[in-house]
Amino acid sequence: AAKKENGNKVVLYNEEITKEKNYRYQVEARLRKAITNEKIEVYYQPKIDARGDVLTGVEALLRWTDEELGFVQPDVFISVAEETGLIHRLWEVAMKQACCQVRIWNGNREVPLNLAVNFSAKQFQDPAALVRQVKDFLSECQLDPTHFEVEITESTLLYNMNETIKALKELQDYGISVSIDDFGTGYSSMSYLKNLPINCLKIDRSFIQDIKENYDNAQIPEAIINLARSLRLQVIAEGVEEEYQKEFLIKNKCYQMQGYLFSKPLNRIDFEQQWLLRE
Ligand code: C2E
Ligand code: MG
Ligand code: MG
Ligand code: MG
Numbered sequence: 263a264a265k266k267e268n269g270n271k272v273v274l275y276n277e278e279i280t281k282e283k284n285y286r287y288q289v290e291a292r293l294r295k296a297i298t299n300e301k302i303e304v305y306y307q308p309k310i311d312a313r314g315d316v317l318t319g320v321e322a323l324l325r326w327t328d329e330e331l332g333f334v335q336p337d338v339f340i341s342v343a344e345e346t347g348l349i350h351r352l353w354e355v356a357m358k359q360a361c362c363q364v365r366i367w368n369g370n371r372e373v374p375l376n377l378a379v380n381f382s383a384k385q386f387q388d389p390a391a392l393v394r395q396v397k398d399f400l401s402e403c404q405l406d407p408t409h410f411e412v413e414i415t416e417s418t419l420l421y422n423m424n425e426t427i428k429a430l431k432e433l434q435d436y437g438i439s440v441s442i443d444d445f446g447t448g449y450s451s452m453s454y455l456k457n458l459p460i461n462c463l464k465i466d467r468s469f470i471q472d473i474k475e476n477y478d479n480a481q482i483p484e485a486i487i488n489l490a491r492s493l494r495l496q497v498i499a500e501g502v503e504e505e506y507q508k509e510f511l512i513k514n515k516c517y518q519m520q521g522y523l524f525s526k527p528l529n530r531i532d533f534e535q536q537w538l539l540r541e
Contacts, residue, residue, distance in 0.1 A: 289342045292328045297351050302326050304359040305527035308537055309376070309498065312508055312517045317537055319376030321413070321520065322360035323527045324352065340382070349382050356380075357396075361403035361410075363530060367538060368409070378411040378441065383418040389429030396433060407437035411462075414440065416448025419458065430459040441498070446486055455493060463490045467501020470521070475506050487516045 296302055306320040324340070327333045343349040356379055368374040385392055400407055412433060419426060419442070430440050441462040446469055465486050472479040483499065490497035499511050502521030511519060528536060 286338075286342050286345075288331060289334060289339055290346050290348070292331055293326070293334075293339055293342060293348055293352075296326055296328060297348065297355060300355075301328070302352065302355050303529060304356055304363070305529055306360075306363075306533045307520060307527040308525045308533075309378070310519050310524045312512055312519050315524070317375070318518070319378060319409075319411070320360075320364065320533070321378040321527075322356050322380070324356055325527075325529070344382050344384050347384075349384050353379075353381070353385060357399045358403075361399050361405045364409070365403045365405045367534075368405075370538075374406070374409050376409050376411055376439075377405065378413050380413045380443065381418065383415070383421040383426075386418060386422050386426040386429055389422075389425045389432075393429050393432045393436075396438070397436065410437075411439045411441055413443040413464065415443050416445070419454070420449060427459060434459050434461070441496075443500075446482060452489075455489075460495065462496035462498060465497065465499045465516075467521070470499050470501045470507055470511075471503065473504075473507045473510050475504075477506075477510055480510055483511070483516075484514055487511075487514045491515075 303325045305323045305325045307323060308317050309319040309321060310316065311318050324336055326336075326339055340349070340352070343352045360377055360379060364375055364377040381392075396410075396412075397407075399405075400410060412430070414430075434440060439461040440459060441464050442460055443464050444466040445463040447466045463486060465483050469482045469486070473483060474480075487497055496518065497516050498518035498520060499507075499516055500520045502508055502511070502519045502523045504523065507521075508519060508523060511517070525536065
């Protein structure tokens with residue numbers, strides 16, 4: 263009987279995998295259409311300086327609701343895009359929309375907003391082309407490179423390492439900042455960090471959400487903040503949802519924050535209404 267049960271489990275497991283694979287094929291096919299038909303939209307999540315809750319910039323995050331599939335989680339369609347090579351086209355969508363939008367917003371602002379865009383490891387396969395494209399997008403939209411930020415994860419740094427570092431250095435020389443996203447969840451070794459062309463560590467939201475009201479479980483964010491300070495890097499906390507998490511961060515002199523406590527990612531119209539028209 264036990265054998266039979268196990269046998270059934272294997273069958274079930276295979277069915278699950280098949281379903282998952284079919285779903286991803288569907289996502290790929292629909293995503294291709296969505297890119298062509300311009301159905302992908304950039305949402306903007308505010309980045310805040312908690313000293314006075316000042317808006318300092320936005321992170322561009324892609325959103326896609328498909329006619330057939332409904333809302334597709336960004337993690338899902340991004341990973342499908344990475345596997346299928348569609349990520350280049352998705353990135354172009356994000357860059358085009360976000361750079362031009364932020365340029366327009368900055369036209370009316372005394373203090374310009376910074377724009378952060380997420381880059382995938384796959385995009386660093388041809389670093390020279392990537393650098394050229396970034397420069398082209400920025401100059402086409404007339405967005406100042408010093409107001410532009412690249413977010414990459416630790417795994418991107420380790421993938422194709424020498425080439426990636428070269429590309430990041432060139433971007434930095436051009437005035438662009440580089441942030442390590444989801445910091446603490448990957449494999450960066452301390453010795454690497456010291457010599458890498460990076461400007462900012464972005465503490466992963468899982469560590470921020472571990473911080474409890476009595477500041478239990480705060481050792482890791484505290485250690486990352488101290489590490490950033492010793493390496494003279496900036497630091498930002500993502501996923502700040504609770505007032506006491508914000509307080510903890512301020513106490514530890516980490517003033518840059520992002521999270522639902524301040525705002526969810528918003529589409530252009532909502533962002534303008536909630537953040538720009540009010541200022
Ligand atoms: P990420 O770059 O780490 O983005 C932060 C994610 O955390 C976003 O999820 C955001 O909506 C969510 N978030 C922000 N504040 C909070 C909070 O207080 N609580 C909680 N629970 N979540 C919060 P989203 O938009 O679903 O994006 C997921 C991931 O998809 C992103 O993680 C990024 O890795 C990727 N992604 C999104 N847009 C792009 C893109 O244009 N290009 C690339 N390569 N990746 C993208
Ligand atoms: Mg990010
Ligand atoms: Mg992140
Ligand atoms: Mg992430």
